[in-house]
Amino acid sequence: MLKGIAASSGIAIGKVFLFEEEEFIIARRDLAENEIKKEVMRFRKAIAVVKEDMKRTSKSAYEKIGKKHSRLFDAYVMILDDPMLKNGVIKMVVKEKVNVEHALQVTINRIFQSFMEVKDEYLRERSRDIIDMGKKILKSLIGMERNGLKEIPAEVIVVAHNLSPSDTIAMRKDKVIGFAIDMGGKTSHTAILAHSLGIPAVVGLKNITYNVRPDDTVIIDGNQGIIIVNPDEITIKNYEREKKKHLDAVKELDKLRDLSAVTTDGHTIELSANIEVPEEIPMIYESGSAGIGLYRTEYLFMNRNELPTEEEQYRQYSEVSKSILPYSVIIRTLDLGADRMADGMEALAERNPFMGLRALRYCLKHPEIFRSQLRAILRAAVHGNMKILLPMISAVEELRNAKEFLVKTQEELRKEGIPFKEDIELGVMIEIPSAVLTAEILAKEVDFLSIGTNDLIQYSLAVDRVNENVAELYNPLSLAVLRLIKMIIEKGHKSGKWVGMCGEMASDPEFTKILIGMGLDELSMSAISLPKIKDSIRSISFSSAQELADEVLSAKEQSEIIKILKRDKLRS
Ligand code: PEP
Ligand code: MG
Secondary structure, eight states, X not given: OEEOEEEEOSEEEEEEEEEOOTTSOXXXXXXXXXXXXHHHXXXXXXXXXXXXXXXXXXXXXXXXXXXXXXXXXXXXHHHHHOHXXXXXXXXXXXXXXXXXXXXXXXXXXXXXXXXXXXXXXXXXXXXXXXXXXXXXXXXXXXXXXHHGGGGOOSSEEEEESOOOXXXXXXXXXXXXXXXXXXXXXXXXXXXHHHHHXXXXXXXXXXXXXXXXXXXXXXXXXXXXXXXXXXXXXXXXXHHHHHHHHHHHHHHHGGGGTTSOOBOTTSOBOEEEEEESSGGGHHHHHXXXXXXXXXXXXXXXXXXXXXXXXXXXXXXXXXXXXXHHTTSOEEEEOOOOBTTBOOTTGGGGXXXXXXXXXXXXXXXXXXXXXXXXXXXXXXXXGGGSOEEEEEOOOOSHHHHHHHHHHHHHHHHHHHHHTOOXXXXXXXXXXXXXXXXXXXXXXXXXXXXXXXXXXXXXXXXXXXXXXXXXXXXXXXXXXXXXXXXXXXXXXXXXXXXXXXXXXOSGGGGOHHHHHHHHHHTOSEEEEEGGGHHHHHHHHHTSOHHHHHHHXXXXXXXXXXXXXXXXXXXXXXHO
């Protein structure tokens, strides 16, 4: 039995599909004499494929993000042509009769080390490019397996060291019944995706990949964050019973679909859904949500060689907003960067990516990308009820830059005679402590605020949301976080503005009563969580929620908060 972090609830029992990704230690395999030629050919082919890909990316980067970034890809092509790499790998395959993946890894490490030892700072910096290049060739070599993500055998449990959000979204929902991952925290984007897709998942397992073999049977207990490898018959039977119980409980909540989210004393809360891709819309209908509170648009930009055109975005955004009428869609502008990369963005290779060129910062630095997205949104908004949400705002000046950009884009459309929504509502995500402290200034300049607790917690407690080593410190109930949330709601309301929450904290019934008590207008979450949150709301009174929130906020330490909540639970 292995213990990790419960990331997405539910039980799954199935065979392991070991997802080998680029950070894996590739096993050494001895070759028979007649395999050597074929192996060298494989390597040459992989180099050619990556080179072609790099040239294409360089061209498209030049057109979209300018010369500076496109040069990086040219540098990659030079690395691919370098005899130290090419000859080094081929020599090792031929001489030592080993598989090319192993030879590649050894050679790349050797070159990397020699770069690291030089005095020149610039060359040392470039050593990362060598590693990236190695990964790209490796990806091309084991491409069959990676592309196979879309053709995974039915009903498997994907076990991986790490899984990027783009890998996760590429997996077919009907094929993958569970995830077990070495890395990650509860609010990593991969965990959020598993949750949105309704797939049980345990993350932060640290070494599950070393403890299972392909085709082992495993049980994923996404409720408790446990994995059982090769369980006996009795354990399987017990878990099958548990799984049925879980599914029955989910079904029971179906009854709430058409009821409103109202407390016992008549206070109504808006409940809406978070989506990543339009395929989630049927789940939204089933959940009984009142619209979309967060549409994460970055997923349209992943797993592809070319960025989506304005037309493609326009089509997708229109489809989403039409399908959700009469309700509204809060569409968030791109939050790329950090762990969510579009093709070509690997070139950023930042040391501290969550504090780097992410979200709005990235968009303002790449006006062409921002412009085409805003045009698509403004045009699509004609067909529905759409509002724009800006992520990662840290200061009012940043917001003003974005607003200026929006006005300019509207002017452009007007001049071109293209229909668009003139008076579109604009909101900001409050997910950085500096934005909390200045929320009253921000609120005056927008129509609404939406609290992003996933980032707010990581930035205020200095706890990386995707790092399993500090996952225990990631505490939504910490006094500081609760005070920040309260502060945002008060400042927003004082300016007469609507305040919602779209971070994962909104989807956990443990927190519902406090959040309602603090006065939030809306909670937005993955559709799958919505019925149980509605159930919680319908069982509490607003006045008792307010009392609880006041009491918790006046606590002096963590143990006191836990005690207050325990007592409240016993009472209700
Ligand atoms: C958040 O940070 O809480 C949020 C909703 O945005 P994301 O998880 O996409 O960063
Ligand atoms: Mg965020």
